[in-house]
Amino acid sequence: MSQSVTRRQTLATLTATLGASVSPALASSSAAPAATSPFTLCLNMSTIRGQKLGLVKELETASKAGFRSVEIWIDTLQEYIKSGGTVADVRKRLADLNIRVENAIGFAPWIIDDEAARAKGVDQLKREMELLAEIGCKRVATPSVGAQSPDAPVIDLKKAAERYRAILEIGDKTGVVPQLEMWGFSKNLSRLSEVMYVAIESGHSSARVLLDIYHIFKGGSSIDSLPLIGKPAIEIFHVNDYTANMNRQTITDADRVFPGDGVAPIKETLKLIKDPSKSIILSLEVFNKTYYAQDALTVAKTAMDKMKKMVAGV
Template sequence: MEPLFTRRRTIGQLSGLFGGLFLPVSSVQKPSVSNSFKYCLNMSTLRGHKLGFEKELQIAAQAGFRSVEVWVDTAQDYLKQGKTLADARKVITDLGLTVENAIGFAPWIVDDAGVRSKALEQMKREMDMLAGIGCKRTAAPPMGATTSPKLDLTKVAERYRIILELGTQTGVIPHLELWGFSSNLSKLSEVMYVALESGHPSARLLLDVYHLYKGGSSLASLPLVGKPAMEIFHVNDYPANLTAEKITDADRIFTGDGVAPIQKILKAIHTPEQPLILSLEVFNKSYYAQDPLTVAKNGLAKMKAATGAV
């Protein structure tokens, strides 16, 4: 097998990811905020309403979103009802939506070779389905390694490269997702290492306001990610009364309603030449108790308010 991390490849990857950091200040233009971000709804925000695949899409469109992140299991449930990929794609197209990413949980990262083999089969099926509805990305979180001992990150990079090759075949690229609560890939430094060490040009990171806080990553390092390593970014917020140790997924709140340094984060990650997709991802039970259309509208309004201050 070709070495994963040659000197030449390292230089090429670093120059692509970090090159923008070393431009003279005079050459850096102030971004146009209107062109810096695309607003997207992660269906986690409506997941507790139990609306189903088609109704979730309808709510997103009615609220004013044009981009969405779907959950793989919700799409699979839709197909199990006798619907087809063509049916799903027509619904998406008719609503004027783009499916930017999907949330799946295949345990591709684990040490157990048998589990990984089944995970690859699972990801291939999921990617084929996603390609059929026009989705070109899928999340690749450290599923199955959240409570396990620390994995060898060089081996993780090899495994990530394998699913990236699968993504090249299917046209659905897995984005390496940081999970702040996990014992593996909980820090920005770890996902950056794995992405670089994979030596694959399609390597991408999927980061999140909450997970950066939960995992204790320094926001000062965010500009090091650079482009094109980030295409989509999960936005949310967190309240002042919860430490990183105590906060959970369910505690996430709308962007701008908490104490997260939203503007600092957005200024660090925006790339006006290639608009970044900001996707609202919350799992808040109090929102699930509200009207779903109201939740989606409020979420979009608060995202726009946050980016307007950048």
Template sequence: MTDLLLNRRQVLKTLGLTAGASLLKLPASAKETSKQTNSSFKYALNMSTIRGQKLGFVKELEVASKAGFGSVEIWIDSFQTYLKEGGTVKEAKRIIDDLGLEIENAIGFARWIVDDEAMRTAGLKQLQGEMEQLAGIGCKRVAAPPSGANGANAALLDLNVITERYIKILEMGEQTGVKPVLEMWGASPNLKKISQVLYVVTESGHKDARALLDIFHIYKGGSSFDSLAFVGKPAIDIFHVNDYPSGILPAKISEPDRIYTGDGIAPIRQALQAIKDPGKQIILSLEVFNQSYYQQDALLVAQTGLAKMKAIAEGV
């Protein structure tokens, strides 16, 4: 995988079933446990998980709510398509409230990090506009990945430069009320390691600085899961969960290889124990891009994902 952003957008075109992915079968306990709460964690659905069904913004929200999720991560492009087709921010907020959902985070790809000044200026303008829209629907955060600085041939950016640029968007977040969360991308030369993300977050010295880490990206980027023990508790509000099958090396594994939590070999319980915070609930958000799941009913996928998340987090 040479360009993670491109990979994400083209995941529906990926042919073949994920290696090692099991066929979907809803656990009997899914509906029974959907409203139960582990006080250490909140459970969210990242809409990537049902993105392949092409339901549209409102239907995605409805599926998440019906499946038992109280929190979601939306994709900005889906929200903006809804707006372009006649929806309004006010109406979207009403729908979200009626469904009893919290918009914990939004996934976008504004190029705030790049060296190209014109591109970065455009990226900052884009991000500002997105933050203002997201604030209108009560979205609390927006992902800030190394978009545009993530191809195989992308230059390695100085971490102090990244820190300066992250501080800039943190200041934008203060103005809009939507916090930018520094996102790890394991296939990028920039922000691929836990240590890189943690350096920028801590060096920023900003009260709103946060890290968005991910089970898949920790493996893909070559970080040790033991490194999670060195991430300060305040640095994590939301954590992407998924799993990966055996037999695929980090250099070869790609986005569509993500599977449900507990269906692979990732040390998920170890990771959850490391990030667990007695002072607050950590949001565990299911983010997968699995082609075989996209062939299934979206509600079944969401219900199955929630049940499997709860099963693996139980007792952590």
């Protein structure tokens, strides 16, 4: 095993090797839309998850609100199939609604140190990726599940990179690319420098990172570091906002609000990640109980309106 690395790698060191390890080689196999617009507006089903609509109604609601791109949750897809639905049904509904599943949210523990548990997690992820491939989804979120709690051990970033490469190689076979997701509250992979080190050190051209307005704030990273990441590494970016009375030590997932309803530097962030060569998928991810108490279509339409204003002039 290679010598352990310092936990806080400098971004300057990371970017020195960025071009060699995170390249736009995925373009031909990913579901990235044509770069007719700088941004593609997408709805993460977390935003209407509290209404417990089920997969079909979630897709219908997103479509009625004007979304052509969505992020689904794997457990919702699995529940639909368990209840008698089929993969063919999902594909047909997506086609009829003119919706693309850009990414899926799952929680397979692929990064943990426990070898036996990690093997089960990787097998779980493989099966989920195979299912996603059947419905035409080309990406899956892979955060630090199982290693996020305050009492979790610190995972050596070299080992994390090796484990990320292992699931990227599964992606080579399934056609579904794991997106290395940063969680600002996590004991592991909570900062831009950490996720970029793991992505780069994986040595795999399909490595991608999944970032989030809220998680950048929560983890204490600066948006001024975003240009150092390298635009090929970002295909999907989670958007949301937070209010002025929130601080990063106490803010939680449920405190996120619609873009424009808070003080987050959203437009500045979008300008930094904007890529003239492709359309970045901006996916609204909130878990707000106030929104869950409202009609789902009203929430989805509000989301679309807020997102259009968010990207205006960027």
